[in-house]
Amino acid sequence: MTELELRTTAMAVGGEAVAREPSGRVVFVAGAAPGETVLVHLTDERRTFARGSVLQVVSASPDRVEPPCPHVAEGCGGCDWQHLALDAQARLRRELVADVLRRDGGVADPVVVAGPEVPAARVRTTVRGTVGADGRFAFRRRRSHEPVPVASCLVAHPLVDEVLAEGRFDDADEVTVRVGARTGERLVVVGPTAAGVVVPSDVTVVGADQLRAGHRAWIHEEAAGCTWRVSAGSFFQASPEGAEALVAAVGAAVARWAPDVERLVDLCCGVGLFAGTVGVGRSVVGVERSASAVADARHNLADLAHARLVKVALARWRPSPADVVVADPARSGLGADGVRSVAATGAGLCVLVSCDPASLGRDARLLSAAGYRHVGSSVLDLFGHTGQVEVVSAFAGEDGAAGGGAGG
Ligand SMILES: C[S@@+](CC[C@H](N)C(=O)[O-])C[C@H]1O[C@@H](n2cnc3c(N)ncnc32)[C@H](O)[C@@H]1O
Known part of the structure; x- marks a missing residue:
């Protein structure tokens, strides 16, 4: 077993702290915080990087706390950031997002703010x-x-x-x-x-x-003033509080950057969360590939006069004209096909919901190449005690309604 003492510098996408061996090889260290000296057990060694976990903390970060859940010590892999204070977790998520937007997204000076608060414990449904x-x-x-x-x-x-x-x-x-x-x-x-x-x-x-x-089997959940049918095979946000925080952040971005728009596309709409809230009073098209989620969305949006649902994979969707696109894709992000579709709608604003900072960085670069400028991101702590990050980012088209300034 290889053991070595390392100094950590930052958090990496994925929730491990980054350190360097004297040779220069990067080591991703699970269970560490930035700015610590730790004795590390290497668990996976490659030519260009290695992975390890903390055996002993030699010099602790002020952000370090005793994990509140006893299962962490038993090896449970559910929550990888319980060794960090909650305010430090939130700060580190924002730093990660700003870093990927700068480094991978090519955004020179990204505006990154904290989104609406969500409790960390006892909320996951x-x-x-x-x-x-x-x-x-x-x-x-x-x-x-x-x-x-x-x-x-x-x-x-x-x-x-x-x-x-x-x-x-x-x-x-x-x-x-x-x-x-x-x-x-x-x-x-x-x-x-x-x-x-x-x-x-x-x-x-x-x-x-x-x-x-x-x-078929389903439950119902209440969030953002609506009742949502959610089938066993359909996606829903991790908690009603999280769903409400996302609706608030997306709604705030639309209200700020494109307040008077009429036509909204909800890309990867799931059971209709954004179409059924931010889309109320607008003409809405929901795009979703899961049959179960589309069936739920049809049920959930039945009272919306101007809602249309299209069951299709994003890459095969024929874009319809829109003023705003709200896109909430899977972890892999929008990718080149998705960004092409957003641009083809002619929307002046794209509100992108990202659950992986790496794909946010890639999508930000693709959106910029397609003429959409990053105007701000809100980082939400939907997955307390983990390194998982949820981000709502606004991108304004060149001729769009949005102007410069801070996001939110
Ligand atoms: C993160 S969820 C968001 C759902 C919804 N916006 C919400 O907040 O509840 C992503 C959704 O995208 C759908 N999806 C994944 N890949 C897709 C694709 N290639 N084309 C269309 N929909 C896709 C999934 O089925 C899932 O419902």
């Missing part, structure tokens, strides 16, 4: 994991498939936590627990089948095999 030898729910050890059973999870909503504590999933290897925090509805999706599952009596249980065979 979806958790995914595996099953331990005793049939109980387990998360996986970091960078491993090994299960770490957890009877309680710091970040999970209490309605989820109860299922983690009481559930028995003997024959399963994949478990997703999903709840409507504000409706009390609960759903468990179990793979490969739901046979032999024991959960509290109100919980709907469905097997991955049943979903593949066309069985």
Whole structure:
């Protein structure tokens, strides 16, 4: 086992701290904070970089705290930033975003501000994991498939936590627990089948095999003044508080940079979150490739007079004219095809929701090449105690409604 003492300098995309060996090779260190001296155990060595984890903190950052959840010490890989104070987590996320916008996005002096606050603990309404030898729910050890059973999870909503504590999933290897925090509805999706599952009596249980065979199951959640139907196979934000923070940030960007627009495209619209809130009173087109999410969106947006849904993959969508595009793509970002589609709508404003800083950097560069200037980003802490980053960024087209100044 290779051990060495290193000085960390910054946080990298992915949530590990960066250090350099005397040879110059970069080492990504899990469990460290920037500005620390740590004894590191190297777990993965490549020619150009290595990965390791902290064996001992020699000189601690003032941002370091005792992890609030006991499962961190047991190796649970669910939350990789519990060793950082919450205000430091928020600051580091903003620094990461500003760094990728400068370095990868080519934005000289990016305006990056904090978005609406979201509680870090007891809010997550979806958790995914595996099953331990005793049939109980387990998360996986970091960078491993090994299960770490957890009877309680710091970040999970209490309605989820109860299922983690009481559930028995003997024959399963994949478990997703999903709840409507504000409706009390609960759903468990179990793979490969739901046979032999024991959960509290109100919980709907469905097997991955049943979903593949066309069985439908859903919960409802309340957020941003609406009730959302969310099927087992549809995406929804990690908490209703998170969904509301995103709607507020996207709504603020539209209100600030393109207040009077009429036509809005909601790209990668999921169950219709932005179309059904920011799109109210406007003509809206929602674009989404998941059949289950489109079915939910049709249900959720049934009362909107001017909403149209298109079930298609982004790369095959024939863009319709728009004043604003709100795009909330998967981790890989918009990419060249997506940015071409945004530009082809003729929109004067693109509000991009990114869940991965690396793809934000790439998309910012592509949008700039397509004539969209970055005017500001809000960073939201939707995934407290983790290095996961959620960013709402506004990009103004050359002839768009937006002018210069700070974002928000
Ligand atoms: C991060 S979610 C956002 C959903 C929605 N905006 C929300 O906030 O609830 C991304 C959505 O994009 C959809 N998606 C992923 N890749 C896509 C593609 N290539 N074309 C169209 N939709 C896609 C997913 O099914 C998912 O619903």
